[in-house]
Amino acid sequence: MRTRWPKQASASTSRATSATSATSCSMTIRTTTTTRSGGRGSRSLARRRPSPRCRRRPLRPRLRRRTRKRVPMKKALFSFAAAAAAMLVTFAVTSTPVAGQGGTGTIVGHVKYMGPTPVNPLIRMGADPRCNKLYVGKRPTAPTFIVGGDGAFANVLVNLDGSFPNAPAPTAPAVLNQKDCQYVPRVLGARIGQTLQVTNEDPTDHNVHSLSKAGNDFNRTQLVNGKPFDVTLKASELLRITCDNHSWMTAYVAIMDNPYYAVSGTDGSFTIANVPVGKQSVKAWHEVMGMQTQMVDVQAGKTTTVEFTFAPTPKPAASAPIRELTVLSQGALIALR
Numbered sequence: 300m301r302t303r304w305p306k307q308a309s310a311s312t313s314r315a316t317s318a319t320s321a322t323s324c325s326m327t328i329r330t331t332t333t334t335r336s337g338g339r340g341s342r343s344l345a346r347r348r349p350s351p352r353c354r355r356r357p358l359r360p361r362l363r364r365r366t367r368k369r370v371p372m373k374k375a376l377f378s379f380a381a382a383a384a385a386m387l388v389t390f391a392v393t394s395t396p397v398a399g400q401g402g403t404g405t406i407v408g409h410v411k412y413m414g415p416t417p418v419n420p421l422i423r424m425g426a427d428p429r430c431n432k433l434y435v436g437k438r439p440t441a442p443t444f445i446v447g448g449d450g451a452f453a454n455v456l457v458n459l460d461g462s463f464p465n466a467p468a469p470t471a472p473a474v475l476n477q478k479d480c481q482y483v484p485r486v487l488g489a490r491i492g493q494t495l496q497v498t499n500e501d502p503t504d505h506n507v508h509s510l511s512k513a514g515n516d517f518n519r520t521q522l523v524n525g526k527p528f529d530v531t532l533k534a535s536e537l538l539r540i541t542c543d544n545h546s547w548m549t550a551y552v553a554i555m556d557n558p559y560y561a562v563s564g565t566d567g568s569f570t571i572a573n574v575p576v577g578k579q580s581v582k583a584w585h586e587v588m589g590m591q592t593q594m595v596d597v598q599a600g601k602t603t604t605v606e607f608t609f610a611p612t613p614k615p616a617a618s619a620p621i622r623e624l625t626v627l628s629q630g631a632l633i634a635l636r
């Protein structure tokens with residue numbers, strides 16, 4: 300029996316399609332009839348039996364689908380390009396933001412020392428007459444505490460703690476000088492990959508020795524009027540440098556993996572520029588007073604101010620003399636006044 304298809308199918312555009320569809324349905328009916336007895340194919344063939352819905356379904360939906368697929372090549376390419384562009388825009392909007400994309404700000408701060416200025420230890424330079432000669436009539440001291448009249452606290456390393464995008468190390472070297480038989484500066488910031496250049500202005504020999512725990516080892520003798528020597532800093536650490544010829548000489552080189560650090564000057568101030576916006580952890584470190592941390596909120600194009608105050612730990616108060624001793628009960632409570 301041949302299936303009759305509705306007449307509303309368009310004769311002009313779907314003649315071939317109409318014939319194919321009709322044939323397909325009629326073949327399905329015949330096949331189902333011949334394999335109905337069972338066997339492996341009966342189940343799948345049963346599914347191919349034309350349903351009343353199949354018989355009643357007009358051809359128009361299928362014809363429409365085929366018509367849509369015939370898109371001109373130029374139009375198809377244009378649509379693909381537009382879709383790709385839309386995907387890129389969507390990715391850019393929804394991708395995880397990278398620190399710094401939201402702009403940068405500046406952290407300006409001040410470090411203060413509260414309390415009586417500590418007395419720095421006296422340096423006896425008699426071991427090297429050439430150093431001793433530089434201090435005739437003076438009493439050289441170790442520059443451990445450099446405190447101004449208003450409490451301005453120098454040589455405090457300030458840096459941001461966190462993960463930041465990679466930034467190239469400065470091409471200019473970080474310079475550590477030896478002057479008046481001391482390291483100058485006492486505290487120095489530098490970057491991984493940066494060159495540490497050691498110079499000598501003294502009328503004596505030095506032996507520059509790094510006490511590294513991270514692979515920044517060097518131990519170099521530097522003669523009077525010797526040429527500067529360079530060392531490439533390899534790993535992040537707070538590197539202590541001493542001199543094997545002069546036991547009082549000490550410097551600290553903070554080797555950073557990001558550019559966000561500074562050392563407070565003699566006025567106690569510091570500036571860290573181009574800081575990514577957002578919450579930032581700011582650390583301040585002094586060789587004797589230790590570490591402090593503060594959180595700041597950096598906003599794009601703005602300056603955030605932070606102040607660190609170091610103070611000596613108060614000594615426990617001396618116990619007052621006992622004036623009166625009262626025994627409240629036998630061996631239980633004793634009140635001291």
Ligand SMILES: [Cu+2]
Binds near residue numbers: 480505506543544548
């Ligand atoms: Cu030395």
